[in-house]
Amino acid sequence: xxxxxxxxxxxxxxxxxxxxxxxxxxxxxxxxxxxxxxxxxxxxxxxxxxxxxxxxxxxxxxxxxxxxxxxxxxxxxxxxxxxxxxxxxxxxxxxxxxxxxxxxxxxxxxxxxxxxxxxxxxxxxxxxxxxxxxxxxxxxxxxxxxxxxxxxxxxxxxxxxxxxxxxxxxxxxxxxxxxxxxxxxxxxxxxxxxxxxxxxxxxxxxxxxxxxxxxxxxxxxxxxxxxxxxxxxxxxxxxxxxxxxxxxxxxxxxxxxxxxxxxxxxxxxxxxxxxxxxxxxxxxxxxxxxxxxxxxxxxxxxxxxxxxxxxxxxxxxxxxxxxxxxxxxxxxxxxxxxxxxxxxxxxxxxxxxxxxxxxxxxxxxxxxxxxxxxxxxxxxxxxxxxxx
Numbered sequence: 303x304x305x306x307x308x309x310x311x312x313x314x315x316x317x318x319x320x321x322x323x324x325x326x327x328x329x330x331x332x333x334x335x336x337x338x339x340x341x342x343x344x345x346x347x348x349x350x351x352x353x354x355x356x357x358x359x360x361x362x363x364x365x366x367x368x369x370x371x372x373x374x375x376x377x378x379x380x381x382x383x384x385x386x387x388x389x390x391x392x393x394x395x396x397x398x399x400x401x402x403x404x405x406x407x408x409x410x411x412x413x414x415x416x417x418x419x420x421x422x423x424x425x426x427x428x429x430x431x432x433x434x435x436x437x438x439x440x441x442x443x444x445x446x447x448x449x450x451x452x453x454x455x456x457x458x459x460x461x462x463x464x465x466x467x468x469x470x471x472x473x474x475x476x477x478x479x480x481x482x483x484x485x486x487x488x489x490x491x492x493x494x495x496x497x498x499x500x501x502x503x504x505x506x507x508x509x510x511x512x513x514x515x516x517x518x519x520x521x522x523x524x525x526x527x528x529x530x531x532x533x534x535x536x537x538x539x540x541x542x543x544x545x546x547x548x549x550x551x552x553x554x555x556x557x558x559x560x561x562x563x564x565x566x567x568x569x570x571x572x573x574x575x576x577x578x579x580x581x582x583x584x585x586x587x588x589x590x591x592x593x594x595x596x597x598x599x600x601x602x603x604x605x606x607x608x609x610x611x612x613x614x615x616x617x618x619x620x621x622x623x624x625x626x627x628x629x630x631x632x633x634x635x636x637x638x639x640x641x642x643x644x645x646x647x648x649x650x651x652x653x654x655x656x657x658x659x660x661x662x663x664x665x666x667x668x669x670x671x672x673x674x675x676x677x678x679x680x681x682x683x684x685x686x687x688x689x690x
Contacts, residue, residue, distance in 0.1 A: 308337065309521055311528060317511045318504060318528065319343070322518030323405040331404040334515050338412035344509020346413035347423040348406050349500065349516045355422050358407055369634060369660055373625045378664040409515040423503035423514065425496055429538055433491035436541035495537055497523030502532035551616030558679055559614065561686045572689045576682045583678030584609040584671055588620045591670030592628075595662035596653050601628040605663075609671040613678075621668035628660050 307330075309320040321337055323330035338346060350358070372381055413420040501524045504514045516524065558580070566573030588609035592602045604627045609620035634656040645651030645658060652658045 307333065307518065309525060311525065313505070313528065315510065316505075319511070319513045320504075320521050320524060321405075321513065321515050322521040323515060324518065328404070331408045334405045334408045335412050338409070338416055338418070338513055341511060341513055342416055343418050343511040343513040345419040345421050345507035345512045346409055346416075347421040347500075347504045347507050347512060347514040347516075348409045348413075349424045349514075349520070350406055350422050351424045351426045352422055353427055354403075354424070355410075358403060359410070369657060370626055370629050373622050373629070373660075373664055376622075378621070378625065378661050381661060405515055409513075418513075419508050421503060421507045423500050423507075425499040425537065429540065430491060430496065433495070433541050434488060436543075437491060438488060493519060494523065496520065498527045498530075498532045499534065499537045500524055501527035501530075502534055504528060548616065554675070554679065555614040555616070558682055561682055565686050565689055569689045572685055576685045579681045579685070580678045581610045583681065584613050584620075584674035587670035587674035587677070588624070588667045589670070591621075591666035591668070592624050592663050595659055595666045597624060597628050597659075597663045597667075598631045600631060601625075601663060605667040605670070609667070609674060610678075613671055613675045619668050620671040621664040621666070624667040625660050625664035628663050632656050632659075634660070 307322040309322070311318040311320070319337065319341060321330075321334055323334065348355075372378055410420060412418075497520050500514075500516065500520055504512060504524065505528050514524075562573055562576045562580070565576055585606035589602045589606040592605040597605070601624050605620050605624040608618075608623040612618040612620045612623070638656045642655055642657050645655035652662065
């Protein structure tokens, strides 16, 4: 049996065998099968959470998704990120004629065949994304989405040699590698915290011999973290919501309204110019975002009308209204949901599929509105200062 990519740890009378894998490598899947059959462990830990395990074992549940509810719950950006990562991984797997996550599937099957206890060892993916999303700020969110989308639409193929090198990275981190260099703190929720969580789950797995199937990026961290007791409550807590964004979110609209009101009082024509500037910058840029996503004309009009108003209320967003209008006018069919994971392989598919198009409308209309708020706000202040 080849020991390449295998780490053995003896700790407190238990043996842990860590298999470092690439999530789209045929060799990794074969090695997982070989190791589990040879070692006959008491438990097999896989780098999956409950949600991803069900996705693998039960198939896609896209057709059960309520797109309007997702928009209302403010989860459109997170879902778009999920789709982007899934698309990248599936595209690589398709290139090499294997199923994405085949080594995890093999781990599940081999655990059943050998009678080992299966342990889902990874943290819930939504908690991970929430902790990432909550730690990078507005600029970071925009850069993150652009980095992911650029990664999906790249047409570069990957050689077998490069694929093997990817065993030194987590699947998600492969896409976000450049972004991680720009924002080092992203590494904490993406890699470090998951190392700690995985280590504790592996250590707590029943039996004296444990095999763990992991993305190779996690192996060095787990080797160190498994020696410690981890605070699982801290690792699974959703990030506390800072009051600063809320204060800023309300302060800017109040300032804009106060400035326009005072200018109207001092110079009505200047106040009118401020109002028109605010409406045009907000409405136009949000509408352009919806148009780039190829929204229906009524969707684009909704973005234009909603943006100047929603920009004055932090609890609302133009993209939500535009997305809901698009969902009613171009309601996705069951086929759209079923084709979703295939369609997001390409730029054309991303825009063609009614589900991913709605998500793009939400995100791009919101980005346009945010940009419009910044430019329109500066122009409002400029006119105010000129008329002091």
